[in-house]
Amino acid sequence: MLPNLSQNNPLPPSPPGAIFIFMKTLRKTILSLTGAIALNLSLFSTCVTAQDLEIAPTIPDLVPASPKEAWRDLATVEINEGTPWWAEVLLYIPNRVLDLIDVFRVDVGVGASVGGVVRVTKYVQGGYRQMLPVSLRVGDFGRQFPVLVESSNEIGISPAFKQSADRDVCEAELGLGLDLFLLGGYGGLCLDEVADFVGGIFLVDLKGDDL
Numbered sequence: 001m002l003p004n005l006s007q008n009n010p011l012p013p014s015p016p017g018a019i020f021i022f023m024k025t026l027r028k029t030i031l032s033l034t035g036a037i038a039l040n041l042s043l044f045s046t047c048v049t050a051q052d053l054e055i056a057p058t059i060p061d062l063v064p065a066s067p068k069e070a071w072r073d074l075a076t077v078e079i080n081e082g083t084p085w086w087a088e089v090l091l092y093i094p095n096r097v098l099d100l101i102d103v104f105r106v107d108v109g110v111g112a113s114v115g116g117v118v119r120v121t122k123y124v125q126g127g128y129r130q131m132l133p134v135s136l137r138v139g140d141f142g143r144q145f146p147v148l149v150e151s152s153n154e155i156g157i158s159p160a161f162k163q164s165a166d167r168d169v170c171e172a173e174l175g176l177g178l179d180l181f182l183l184g185g186y187g188g189l190c191l192d193e194v195a196d197f198v199g200g201i202f203l204v205d206l207k208g209d210d211l
Contacts, residue, residue: 088203091211095200095205095210095211096197099193099196099210100197101140101142102142102143102190103194104188104189104190105140105141105169105170105173105175105189106140106186107137107139107141107148108138109136109138109150109179109185110135110184111132111136111184112132112134112135112182113129113131113150113184114132114179114180114181116178117177118176119169119174119175120174122171123158125154125157125163125169126156126157126161127155127161128154128155129153129154129155129164129177130153131150131153132181133151134149135179136148136149136150137149137184137186141167142168142190143209148166148167150164150167151166152164152165152166152167170188170190170191170192171192172190172191192206192207
């Protein structure tokens with residue numbers, strides 16, 4: 001018959017305070033970890049600001065914008081189709097007459113004036129003409145009133161020539177003028193207007209002065 005070991009060698013009982021000490025230690029450890037985590041989260045939240053956060057770009061930011069302004073209301077554009085053919089037919093003769101008037105610069109004058117002038121285009125002129133004090137001129141001054149009261153003097157030689165402010169000299173004008181105190185006269189021919197007159201015969205308006 002086997003002996004009963006439990007009766008002969010009983011297990012020593014567990015100390016009643018060991019479990020309590022273990023649970024208390026575990027509780028302190030958990031509290032310590034929780035406090036450390038909370039402290040770290042608090043420090044992190046104070047360091048991170050709104051400017052440090054990268055905001056994801058939106059679709060308009062990713063699409064490049066045109067440097068030009070956006071289209072506004074489209075304005076109606078009137079297209080000039082030119083002079084009607086029937087108007088060109090009606091104005092053909094008047095335009096040729098006006099072009100012919102533009103060719104010549106011829107006038108005579110009365111009044112106190114002395115001197116003379118020579119023109120070889122508007123950019124090459126020379127002479128001396130003095131009004132004492134005015135000269136009344138009548139003639140062809142191009143598409144201008146046929147009467148001119150001239151009071152401006154002309155003196156010098158190009159490029160220092162002082163032209164009369166009362167006269168309109170053509171770009172390619174050839175002219176000669178002479179004033180003998182009480183009587184004076186001037187005759188000129190505008191070569192650029194001659195070209196415009198010839199071109200107008202074939203409906204080519206070189207000077208752009210047709211009606």
